Amino acid sequence: MNAIVSILIPVFSPFIFAAAALLRGRKSASGILISGAVFHLAASIASRLLKFGDSTVFPRGAHKLYQMLEFGRYSYLLLILISFIFLLSSIYFVRHHKIMESDGKTPSFRQSVYCAAMLAFLGSMALTLAARNLGLLWVAIEATTLFSAPLIIFYRTGGSVEAMWKYLLICSVGIGFALFGTLLIACSVPDGVSPCLSLDALSKMHLDPMLFKAGFIFILAGYGTKADLAPFHNWIPDTYGEAHGPASALISGTLLNASFVAIAKILEIAPDGAEKFCNQLLMTLGFLSVAVAAFFIIRQYDCKRMLGYSSIEHMGIAMLLLTMKNSIILYPVFHLTFHGIFKSALFMVAENLNLSYGTKRIDGIRGVLSANPLRAVLFMGGLILLCGMPPSPLFITELILVAELNDWQALLLIALLFLVFAGMLHAAFRMVSGKSNVVPRQLGKAVDIIPLILIVLLPLITVVVIVLYLQFHFVVAVVESIYSNIGCHQV
Numbered sequence: 001m002n003a004i005v006s007i008l009i010p011v012f013s014p015f016i017f018a019a020a021a022l023l024r025g026r027k028s029a030s031g032i033l034i035s036g037a038v039f040h041l042a043a044s045i046a047s048r049l050l051k052f053g054d055s056t057v058f059p060r061g062a063h064k065l066y067q068m069l070e071f072g073r074y075s076y077l078l079l080i081l082i083s084f085i086f087l088l089s090s091i092y093f094v095r096h097h098k099i100m101e102s103d104g105k106t107p108s109f110r111q112s113v114y115c116a117a118m119l120a121f122l123g124s125m126a127l128t129l130a131a132r133n134l135g136l137l138w139v140a141i142e143a144t145t146l147f148s149a150p151l152i153i154f155y156r157t158g159g160s161v162e163a164m165w166k167y168l169l170i171c172s173v174g175i176g177f178a179l180f181g182t183l184l185i186a187c188s189v190p191d192g193v194s195p196c197l198s199l200d201a202l203s204k205m206h207l208d209p210m211l212f213k214a215g216f217i218f219i220l221a222g223y224g225t226k227a228d229l230a231p232f233h234n235w236i237p238d239t240y241g242e243a244h245g246p247a248s249a250l251i252s253g254t255l256l257n258a259s260f261v262a263i264a265k266i267l268e269i270a271p272d273g274a275e276k277f278c279n280q281l282l283m284t285l286g287f288l289s290v291a292v293a294a295f296f297i298i299r300q301y302d303c304k305r306m307l308g309y310s311s312i313e314h315m316g317i318a319m320l321l322l323t324m325k326n327s328i329i330l331y332p333v334f335h336l337t338f339h340g341i342f343k344s345a346l347f348m349v350a351e352n353l354n355l356s357y358g359t360k361r362i363d364g365i366r367g368v369l370s371a372n373p374l375r376a377v378l379f380m381g382g383l384i385l386l387c388g389m390p391p392s393p394l395f396i397t398e399l400i401l402v403a404e405l406n407d408w409q410a411l412l413l414i415a416l417l418f419l420v421f422a423g424m425l426h427a428a429f430r431m432v433s434g435k436s437n438v439v440p441r442q443l444g445k446a447v448d449i450i451p452l453i454l455i456v457l458l459p460l461i462t463v464v465v466i467v468l469y470l471q472f473h474f475v476v477a478v479v480e481s482i483y484s485n486i487g488c489h490q491v
Helices: 002-024 026-049 063-068 073-102 111-130 134-152 158-186 199-203 209-226 236-242 245-268 272-298 303-322 330-357 373-386 394-404 407-432 446-490
Strands: none
Touching: 002 026, 002 111, 026 073, 026 111, 073 111, 073 245, 073 330, 073 446, 111 134, 111 245, 134 158, 134 199, 134 209, 134 245, 158 209, 158 236, 199 245, 209 245, 209 272, 236 245, 236 303, 245 272, 245 303, 245 330, 272 303, 272 407, 303 330, 303 394, 303 407, 330 373, 330 394, 330 446, 373 407, 373 446, 394 407
16 A cells, blocks of 8 residues: 555646546636645655555556656655645745736636646656656656646737747657657667666666667757756746746746756666766756856846746756766755745746736836835845855755866856856846836735745755754764763773
8 A cells, every 4th residue: 555655646646636627617726726736745745754665565467557656765855845836836826816817817728727737747747756667757758848838828928829839849859859869778778688668677787888878868958958958948038937927936946856857867777888978968068057047147137037047057056966976866956956945936026026017127127125125035035045155055065066076167167156146146136226117016915925935934944954953963972972981981
C-alpha cells in the first residue's frame, strides 16, 4: 500500500481532479481546483514521510509501472515545493479572477477548462519528477507544454496569443530534439544488448561515450528549452510578460524545477568517458545564461519580462552548481527551491502593480512607496532576496559556487551577478520612488497576503530553523565532549 500512496497518488491524483473540474462545470471549478491543490500537497507530504513501498504491493504484472516511477530524495523536496506553490497560485488565481470579472474582462474559455489545465499541468510536473524511464520522461515534459499553453491565453490579447504560439512552436521543436537524443542514448548500450530506456538499467551499463555525448547534446537542446537555458530561451520573456499573474507565478516557480530534474536525471547515467564533456557543456550554457540575463535586464522596460530574464540567470546558476567538483544535488535543489518561492511571489506583486497602475512598463509605475508601502517593501525586498543579497538563502549557494570556481570564472560570475543586481535594483528604485502621474487603483490588502508569506515568513522560518539546527548540534557536540572528558578522568 505504501507504494501506491507514496508514488501513484501524488502523480495521478491531479488528473482525476482535472477531469472532475471539467465535468462539474464553472460553478464548482474553483472549489475543485483548491481542493485538488490541498489534497496534492497533503499527499506529497505524506508520501515523503512514508517508506518506499515494494513493487509486490501491485497486482501481478503491474510491477513494471512501479519500476518506471520513483521519487528520489530530492525529487520529493521539489514535489512538495511545486505542490505548495501550486496551492498558493490557485488561491491567488481565484482572487485575481474576481478582480478581472469586476473590470468586465471575459476569459477566452470557461473557467473549468482553465482549472482543469492547471491541475493537469501539476500532474505532468509530478510525473516528470517521478519518471525513471527515458520515454516516460519525454512524454511528461511534452505534457507540461500542452497543459501549460492554455494558461497563457486565459484573457486573450494579441500579445498573449503570440506568446502562446511562440511557446508551443519553440518548445515543440525542442522536444523533437530531445526525442532524437533519447533514441541516441537508448542505442548507446554495449554490443549484444537491446536498446533500453530504463534509467536504472542504463546506469549499470558501460554506455558508448560518443553516442551518449551526441544524445546529450540533443537532449540538452530539447529539455534546455523548457529549462530557461540560453540560447534556447526566446519564448520565456514573452510568455512571462504576456501571461496573466497566476500563470506567470505558477510557470516560473514550478516548471523550471521540473525541467532541471529531467536534465539532472540524464546526467546521472553519463559514462566516465562522457561525464567531463557533459559538465563542460552545462558550464558553458550556465555562464551563457547568466550573461544573456545580465545584459538584457540592464535595459529592460517591462517589469514582468525583467523577472523572466531573471529566471534564465538562476537556471544558469543551477547548472553551474550541478557541474561543481564533488557536487551534491542538494546545492542546485536548494537554490531552485528558494528561487521558485521568491519568483512566484514577485510575479504576484508585479501583477498587483499592473492591476493598480494599468501597465507593466517600468516607466509607467511610479510612487509605489507612497501609494502602498507594503507592496513597495515586498517588491524591493523580494528583488533583493532574489539577487542573493544577505540574508537571502540564495547568497549561500552563490557563495559556494564562487568559492568552487577558478579565479577567472569566479570574477566573471561576480561581474555578471553585479550587473543583474544593478539592473534590477535600478528598475525597482524607479518604480517605488517618486510620484505617480495617475491615482493607483486600490486592490485591498488580501492580494498581498500570499507574497507576504513567500517573501517574509518563509525565509524567516528557514533562518530560524537553520539557527536552531546549528545550535542543537553545537550543544550535542559540547555535551559529548564533556562526557568524553569525564570518562577520561575516571579512567
